[in-house]
Amino acid sequence: MRILVLGAGAVGGYFGGRLIEGGGAEEVAFLVRPARKARLERDGLAIESPQGDFRARVRALLPEEAGTGWDVVLLSCKAYDLDDAIAALRPALGPRTGIVPLLNGMTHIATLQAAFGEERVLGGLARIFAALTPEGVVRHHGGHASVAFGELDGTMSERVRALAAAFAKAPAAEGEASANIRQLLWDKLVLLHTVAAATVLMRANVGEIARAPGGIAWMERLLERNAAIAAAEGFPVRPEVLERQIRPMFRNPQARNQASMLHDLESGGRIEADHILGFMLEAARRAGVDDALHETAYIHAKAYENRRDAGRLPARA
Ligand SMILES: NC(=O)C1=CN([C@@H]2O[C@H](COP(=O)(O)OP(=O)(O)OC[C@H]3O[C@@H](n4cnc5c(N)ncnc54)[C@H](OP(=O)(O)O)[C@@H]3O)[C@@H](O)[C@H]2O)C=CC1
Ligand SMILES: CC(C)(CO)C(=O)C(=O)O
Structure with missing residues (x-):
């Protein structure tokens, strides 16, 4: 499975980093803006967590570099950046790319469906307490870290199972495939x-x-x-x-x-x-x-x- 994580902040950086650490996905890359890309290229992605630190060189891509062929996008921007994120994502979406938003709240789902079509958009959420430090480090403040995701109609689809399989190998990050994500x-x-x-x-x-x-x-x-x-x-x-x-x-x-x-x-x-x-x-x-x-x-x-x-x-x- 090829996974594109939009945003390498607290949520995207943490779960994307853990997916890379686990090696359960064929590829994990981050779709970022220029300043974050420069930071990631200079310092790598760093996670500091009571459950184990992680630091690695990662692929950080601008929209024009992302190409297509991604199976899943993990969307981890803040809600106020959603319009920007939609524009950044558009060129990276191939015919079978699913979008798993990890934002808090609800209304972004309808916005994403209107932008990309209902069949592309899954439901998703993150359970973590983390923040990006001014130095660009993803700081996990402790406790259990998990994501849940699923088709909005409850189907246990192939893409949901494949994402769960990738998370199953990730350390310090649970990935729950749900038949009742709403x-x-x-x-x-x-x-x-x-x-x-x-x-x-x-x-x-x-x-x-x-x-x-x-x-x-x-x-x-x-x-x-x-x-x-x-x-x-x-x-x-x-x-x-x-x-x-x-x-x-x-x-x-x-x-x-x-x-x-x-x-x-x-x-x-x-x-x-x-x-x-x-x-x-x-x-x-x-x-x-x-x-x-x-x-x-x-x-x-x-x-x-x-x-x-x-x-x-x-x-x-
Ligand atoms: N932090 C937490 O503990 C939790 C947060 N959440 C939710 O998860 C969502 C994300 O929060 P969080 O990770 O804390 O936020 P952060 O601000 O730490 O990270 C969001 C990242 O998205 C990036 N981004 C925004 N727009 C774009 C774009 N167009 N292209 C590429 N990257 C973009 C930002 O990049 P840039 O650096 O360039 O600004 C930023 O790094 C929110 O909805 C939040 O409520 C849910 C559970 C827990
Ligand atoms: C559930 C909670 C409160 C955990 O930190 C959260 O999602 C957030 O603060 O963004």
């Missing part, structure tokens, strides 16, 4: 919105919020509302997932989890405010779910964007 996307969104809205609003990680008076109840209120939204959309989070995998984190005073959105915001970077917080605010309103917390989180994030655009963020040391 459900997994909603499960992830329920978790993600709760972590993102809570940690961005409070500028603290989950444990720090949990240790504040009323903090656990407040996060659980947000979680309940997100679960109600997913149910109204036709994808109720299964009780065992909600109670065993999601809720315990918000009750853990030692939890160090925080959203990548908080990391981006604290570094003065761009954030996926509309794609995650705006989308869930609209979904809350559609579902008739109390939207007070969702509205506050969204306005807060948009006000940050306005301040950033105006160049009024505090200077960092």
Whole structure:
């Protein structure tokens, strides 16, 4: 299988690097922009992780160098770069190239389908806590790292099996082939919105919020509302997932989890405010779910964007 990873940031760099390390794919290359290409060519791709570091020379390609014949594209840009990424990808797509987006959120799927046709687009998501450092290193902050992917109609296709086989050889990265990726996307969104809205609003990680008076109840209120939204959309989070995998984190005073959105915001970077917080605010309103917390989180994030655009963020040391 020939895999083209668009973006060599936290998610693309981590999972692309692990695929190279495992050697389970015929080829893995990165479709990048000029500055990242220059960095990768100078320093190689570096992953620092409690589960093992990795450094290697990798193929970094600009759109005009990518050629065709890729079986799968792993799409790992941020939502605000999606239009750019679509333009960069277009020349690299052959007749049988499938696109597995690993972005958080939902609306990029319809955008990709409109751009490339429904049959090309799979569902996908990443479960990791990682960031790209200013020095260009992919820093995995620890914990389990996995991706899930599948056909949006649930078929266990040949391309899904082949991608799972490539991931099966990758160290420190699980690749789950799913026959129900839409459900997994909603499960992830329920978790993600709760972590993102809570940690961005409070500028603290989950444990720090949990240790504040009323903090656990407040996060659980947000979680309940997100679960109600997913149910109204036709994808109720299964009780065992909600109670065993999601809720315990918000009750853990030692939890160090925080959203990548908080990391981006604290570094003065761009954030996926509309794609995650705006989308869930609209979904809350559609579902008739109390939207007070969702509205506050969204306005807060948009006000940050306005301040950033105006160049009024505090200077960092
Ligand atoms: N970080 C995390 O822990 C997690 C992130 N996610 C989600 O995954 C997605 C990616 O996030 P993350 O990896 O953190 O983001 P990063 O900013 O670390 O990486 C995104 C990369 O995409 C590249 N890119 C953007 N547009 C293009 C383009 N047109 N051509 C080539 N490369 C491009 C950027 O390149 P350049 O360097 O040139 O800007 C950047 O390196 C987001 O939707 C995020 O919400 C999901 C789970 C966890
Ligand atoms: C689920 C979560 C919150 C894990 O870090 C995430 O996907 C993100 O922060 O982007």
